Amino acid sequence: MIRITENYLNLQDSLAESAENAGRDPKTVRLLAVSKKKSIDEILETTLLGQRDFGENVVQESIKKIQSCDRKDLIWHFIGYLQSNKTRAVAEHFQWVHTIDRLKIATRLSKQRPDHFPALNVCIEVNIDGEEQKAGVLPDDVAELARAISTLPRLKLRGLMCLPAIRKSFEGQKKCFSKLRKIKDELNADGLKLDTLSMGMSADYPAAIHEGTTIVRIGTALFGERV
Ligand SMILES: *Cc1c(COP(=O)(O)O)cnc(C)c1O
Numbered sequence: 176m177i178r179i180t181e182n183y184l185n186l187q188d189s190l191a192e193s194a195e196n197a198g199r200d201p202k203t204v205r206l207l208a209v210s211k212k213k214s215i216d217e218i219l220e221t222t223l224l225g226q227r228d229f230g231e232n233v234v235q236e237s238i239k240k241i242q243s244c245d246r247k248d249l250i251w252h253f254i255g256y257l258q259s260n261k262t263r264a265v266a267e268h269f270q271w272v273h274t275i276d277r278l279k280i281a282t283r284l285s286k287q288r289p290d291h292f293p294a295l296n297v298c299i300e301v302n303i304d305g306e307e308q309k310a311g312v313l314p315d316d317v318a319e320l321a322r323a324i325s326t327l328p329r330l331k332l333r334g335l336m337c338l339p340a341i342r343k344s345f346e347g348q349k350k351c352f353s354k355l356r357k358i359k360d361e362l363n364a365d366g367l368k369l370d371t372l373s374m375g376m377s378a379d380y381p382a383a384i385h386e387g388t389t390i391v392r393i394g395t396a397l398f399g400e401r402v
Contacts, residue, residue, distance in 0.1 A: 179217060182397050183224050190391065193384040204384055207252055207373075209394030211236075212401045215243055221397070222249065230254040230273075230392050234261040241268050254336075254392060256310055263287045271296040273336040273373050273392075276311050281324045288329035295329060298336040298373050301358065303351055306340060314358055321362055321369075334371030334389070335359050341378070348382035356387045 191201040209230040210218050218229060218240070227248060231237030232255025241251055252271040257280055265272060266287035275281050275297050288295045299320055302311030312320055317335070325332045335358060339351045352374050359369050375383025377396035384391065394401065 179220050186396055193381040197385045205390045207390050207392045208397055209392050213398045234264050238268050273298045274300045276300045278323050285327035285329040294331040296333045297330050298334050300336045303337040303355055304340045317358055334369040336373035345382050348379045349386055352383045352386035
């Protein structure tokens with residue numbers, strides 16, 4: 176148990192240091208604690224330290240957790256591959272979806288979002304390296320999907336997300352995050368109002384912070400290895 180607390184405090188220091196190195200206010204970088212495969216006790220331990228945002232990637236497993244935590248102050252983010260037959264459960268239990276990559280899923284989420292909830296926050300997942308086996312829309316197709324999603328009444332299009340190929344060098348990591356930031360800037364120049372870049376994980380968050388990320392999605396550096 177002590178390890179998570181220690182990891183959390185170290186991670187907060189490290190996030191703040193990266194932000195300061197990039198000339199940014201640390202408060203502009205939001206930590207999404209990726210709690211997939213982690214227990215409710217592990218999640219609750221981080222809530223004692225002030226953590227509120229949690230990321231999950233398997234629908235059934237995460238809904239069980241959300242229900243057993245039974246805490247209205249926690250914010251749940253879906254970050255996995257979403258099949259169309261699971262959209263209702265996500266629309267009813269999550270506040271964010273980071274992995275929208277086709278209009279069909281977005282349309283279903285908008286229809287299924289309960290009226291008494293605020294609009295569902297969504298990001299478009301961009302296949303930033305054009306990898307064949309990876310989810311996400313190609314950079315050239317983002318604008319069309321973004322415009323279509325921005326008309327859906329029960330969704331709020333917040334921004335873009337990416338899960339890049341693994342790169343060891345800081346320079347290489349920065350280059351690909353900067354590509355996502357440019358796509359967002361172009362969309363905003365074109366009239367959209369995106370305020371979110373969901374990029375950076377345990378191995379590459381300093382580069383993402385340097386390139387303007389607003390949400391880092393971190394699992395391993397906080398909760399330890401997933402088994
Ligand atoms: C698992 C996962 C993460 C967290 O990865 P770590 O390397 O453990 O920090 C971030 N984003 C997505 C989409 C994931 O599936």
